[in-house]
Amino acid sequence: MTVAAPDRSTYFAEGAGLRSWLLTTDHKRVAWLYLVSLTFFFFIGGAAATLMRIELVTPQGDLLTDDAYNRLFTIHGIVMVWFFLVPSIPATLGNFLLPLMLGAKDVAFPRLNLASWYVFVFGSLFTLYAIIAGGVDTGWTFYAPLSTVYANGHVSMAAAGVFIVGFSTIMTGINFIVTTHKLRAPGQTWFRLPIFVWTLYATSLVMVLATPVLAATLLLIVLDRLFGIGIFDPAKGGDPLLFQNLFWFYSHPAVYIMILPGMGVVSEVIPCFARRPLFGYKLVAYSSIGIAVFGFLVWGHHMFVSGQSTYAGVVFSFLSFCVAIPSAIKVFNWAMTLRKGQISFETPMLYALGFVGLFAMGGFAGLFLAALGIDVDLHDTYFVIAHFHYIMVGGMVTAYMAGLHFWWPKLTGRLYSEILGKIAAGLAFLGFNLTFFPQFVLGWLGMPRRYHTYPPEFQVWNVLSSAGAVVLALAYLLPLCYLGWSLFRGARAPGNPWGATGLEWRTTSPPPEDNFAIPPVVTGPPYAYAPDVTE
């Protein structure tokens, strides 16, 4: 074996041409491919939201027609849910970090990993084209029979595109599960895994078990539109509630796809900047799996007013309250980790603390909606919008930013401007609350969702919300600038700038192509921060 060794000091050194990126099977480069694509979709979805918020500044429909407004919230929903939130942390940070955290050279199926990106790009661009060219106005939920009988846009194409993207989700899920089982380094036992790995594992379980149900549902929608098979069409004896049951059997667990990895990021960041081991490690690990399991049993809470049986409603309500338990376990454990810690407020920590507060707010609002009587009143109002944006944006996007800032030196080998980072984190927190807290009030006052006009007495709250959206937009554009700048001009980052534990920090920044110069061996528990390093 006498191969002239190329410069293997960093994974960037393996080649700089477009070809070296588009044909790579290196999990770190695939993570970058996803990062660039997801950033594109994030700003597409964000632009749609911005237009909607501008329309809602005045009670009349003066900027957009009702039809255009319907199309915008459909773009916003489809893009943000399937082309940003579902793959967000798993496909970028997860792809990059999972093998590093396990002490492996790559994921179990590197070519499948690259294939998942191509499938994702094809499916998502296909959908985007369908929505823009044909104007889909069903909302991201594709409710039947609206989507099957009455909607006129390119619903079949959009659904087909989402169907295709589902394959990429499944590929990622299979890869992560097998990698976690089969590629842990010597000594890296299950209860030495970072919580981020536990949450990715739980997420992957949901991905592989829930996504196919969405695929089946979308398939039936497309067949209904093309051939009129009528499974969901009451006029033909079909059952529209069947659609809702199948759809939410996927889409509620998908909510946990969209929050569990965020919880994982926060579980890494908080111990590091509190210099304390994560409190109650095993409970946090088990509660990740618990959330994934319970997540499959609560879909009926989306259907309290759909006409499903009252008894089903009561059971789903009870089970929905139960999901709050593992979620609360995590919040309390993060709080206990902070106790007596030597806390410092670097950018990732600001985002992580923001996550805890906003996620708790969103969770409490979820308890309101899980209660049958209150939900009848609040269903389809802005209260629901505010609730899930506190989880999805306040939670997941904030955690995504926390993770991006935390591991940016590892991803790029560069440091960003700490001052600008802190400003962006602060702006995001303020802007987020200004955007979405008024929507709780609006919902409580009875403003329904999905309308482009509203009674004049709601204007004050809507103006506040729209003003907040401007601040939020700035807060998300700012990192694009300073992170982009640091990529080329930032100071060189050391291997472990935060003094963090975890295998990913034991290698250089950015890591070499094979991740570790010497294959690591794990000898102790995770989160071995002073003072009490023993678990």
Add this chain to the structure above:
Amino acid sequence: MSDIPVSKAFADTERETEADRFGMWIFLATEAMLFGAILLGYFILRLKYHDAFAAGSSQLSLPLATANTAILLTSSFAMAIGAETARSGALRCAHRALWATALLGAAFLAVKAYEYHDDWDKGLLPALGVFHYTGPNAGEMALFLNFYLASTALHATHLLIGILMVAFLALPSRLPTPRRARRIESVGLYWHFVDIVWVFLFPLLYLVQR
């Protein structure tokens, strides 16, 4: 052994073989959820419209479906022989078994195509615009026939993909024998799964009132 892992992530092929097999099982779990969702829809509507579903079922051709069941079960037998012989290194024998598998799969599709043609003539494909039945519960019977077409077509699509993969594996290749055996085993798992789906579809579609 001249075989090296496909992925640099694995130190040896044994571990990678385990990973391949495990990955395929997870994939089959996703497939089970896909067909499961469609069968759930079937069950719900069948509970609602039992008589119409029974009447629709009696219109379908039981002899053709029974023949197809026999063909597909035999193909799984051939597939199992292919996987076992490949594992023991008898590639020539494995190739023959794989061709037999692919041919039996193709025979299934041919019978299925003939059956669709038959259904077309009898006006049993409302989704394609041919539906001649005018008795009671015609609308509900149409739902049954739509489920019949959708689920058997989805199954046939899976089988077609399986046939292509099996035929590809039966072609000569320069890959080391152990790696080929691994691939054949993985595709074999898929093949048996597609077979099992049919084992569920057969009674649900053809034996409702029998």
